[in-house]
Amino acid sequence: MAKPNHIPDRVSNPLSCFTCQSRNRSEWCMLSDDDVALLDGAKVTKTYRPGQIIFAQGDLCKGIYCIESGVIALRKTDAGGNSVLVRLAHSGQALGYRAYFAREEYAASAEALKPSTVCFIEASVLSGLLKHNPTLGLKFLEHLAQDLANAEETVLRNVSLPVRIRLAHLLLTLKDRYGSVNDEGNIVISLPMKRQDVAALLGARPETLARTIHALETDKVASFSARQVMIPDLDNLLDEIDPAGI
Amino acid sequence: MAKPNHIPDRVSNPLSCFTCQSRNRSEWCMLSDDDVALLDGAKVTKTYRPGQIIFAQGDLCKGIYCIESGVIALRKTDAGGNSVLVRLAHSGQALGYRAYFAREEYAASAEALKPSTVCFIEASVLSGLLKHNPTLGLKFLEHLAQDLANAEETVLRNVSLPVRIRLAHLLLTLKDRYGSVNDEGNIVISLPMKRQDVAALLGARPETLARTIHALETDKVASFSARQVMIPDLDNLLDEIDPAGI
C-alpha cells in the first residue's frame, strides 16, 4: 500500500506562518498578528518532489498557494500540445493568484522543479483577509502589474530578438538568483531545470537551444556542463545583449 | 498662435461621470454617489485626435486614464526600435493602471487611433478611492489578472503558431467589436487601425502581413480592401484555427 508517487505528502506538523521566513518577503508581510493566526490555522501544507504537479491547467481554482521553499515552474500548453514555461516561482511567492483574481480556471500548470513545500489557502479565507486588509489587495495588484510587465516584455523580446540574445537575457536574470562566484572568479550558475525547460522558457525547441549553447561556447561567452553554466567574463555576456555597448 | 497639433484639447465642459455610459462598463461601476461626485470633480477630460499620444513609454505615472470614447493603442518599443502593439483599449476601459499599481514608469505608449475622449484621474484621488472602496481594488485585480492571461496567451501563440493562424485568431476577436453583417450576409470587419498596426499586433512585419493577407484571399477565407475585411464564410476562418475541426 505504498503511496502513489504523484500524490504529494501532507505535512502534519508544518512550519507556523509566524516563523515562516518566506512570509516576510511576500504579500503577507503586512498582516496583523490576528490575521497571521487565521492564515496559520487555515493553511494546508504539502511537500512536492520534482516533477509533481501542484495544480494543472484547466483545474478549478479553489484558493491560492504560497511557496515556503523550493522552485516551481508555471507551464502553459495549448490545444496542439505546444507549451512554454511562463515563469519560475520561488519561496515567498504566491501561486495561482492569477486564476483566483480573474475568477478563471488555471491557465497554466504548476510543477515542482526542486523538492518544494507549499501551503494552500482556501478562497474563503483569502477573501476574508482581502476584505479585512485593503493593503493586501494592493500588494497583489503590485505583483500582478509586475507580472504583466514581464509578460509583455517577453512578448516583445520573443518577436524582436533571436534565441541567442534571449538566452543571454535569461542567463543574466538567472544569475541573480542561482549565480555564485567560484575560486577562479568566474560566475557559475546552477540551473534549477533541465535543458527542455530552458528552451521552453525561451520559446524555442531543445535542438535550437543546444545549437545556441554550442555557439556561445565557441565564442567563449559561457560554457555549459549538465546544469552548471560558467561565465568567464560578464562583459562578453552583456555585449551579446547590447552589441553597440551604448 | 494656433495650437500645436500634438497638444490634446482640454474639454472645458466634459460629460459628468454620473451620466457617462462608459462608467457602467468599467471598474468604476460600483462606486457610491459620493465617490462618483469626487471622481467627477477631480477628473480632467481631454480629446485626442488620431496619432496623438496620451502618455509615452518611460513617462512618470501620475494617475490613471479612463477612456470615455474612442480607440487607444498601447505600443511597446525596445531599445533597438522594435515595437509591438500590446493591445487596443476602448471606451469604459482604464489606461495606465499597470504602471500605477506597479509603481513604475509607463512600459508602453498610449496613442489614439480614433478621435478619443479620455479622462485623467490623479494618483492621490485614486488612492483615496481605493482605500475607501475595497471592491474597486478587486475590480482592478480582476482586470490585471485577465490582462496577464491575455499576455501569456499571446506569448504562447507567438512561439507556437504561424502568422497566418495568428491573423485568423485576431480577425475572430476583432469581429466581436468591429464586425457587422452586410446585405449579402457576409461578415464585415472595419479595422480601427492601419496595416502596420495589425502587423505590430501579430508581432510580424508589414510585408509578412501583406503576403499572409494575399494568401487568405487566394484561399477565399477573407478579402481585404483598405480597412474593410469581408469574411464570406466564418467556418473557413474557424478551420484556419482548428484545421482538424475537433
Added chain:
DNA sequence: CGGGGGTTTGAGTCCGTTCAAAATACGTGG
C-alpha cells in the same frame, strides 16, 4: 549492465525577414 529519457548533431525545409522597388492610398494646398 542494460534500459530510457534527455541532449546533441546532422541534413533539409520552411517561414518570416531584409532590402529594394513599384504601386497604391492619403492628406494637403491650390
Added chain:
DNA sequence: CCACGTATTTTGAACGGACTCAAACCCCCG
C-alpha cells in the same frame, strides 16, 4: 475638386534563423 507630394502597402528576390525529422550519443538510475 483636382494635383501633387508623402506615407503606406504591396510585390519581388534572396537570405537566414529556427524548425522538423531522424539518428547518435550520454548520462543517470535502477
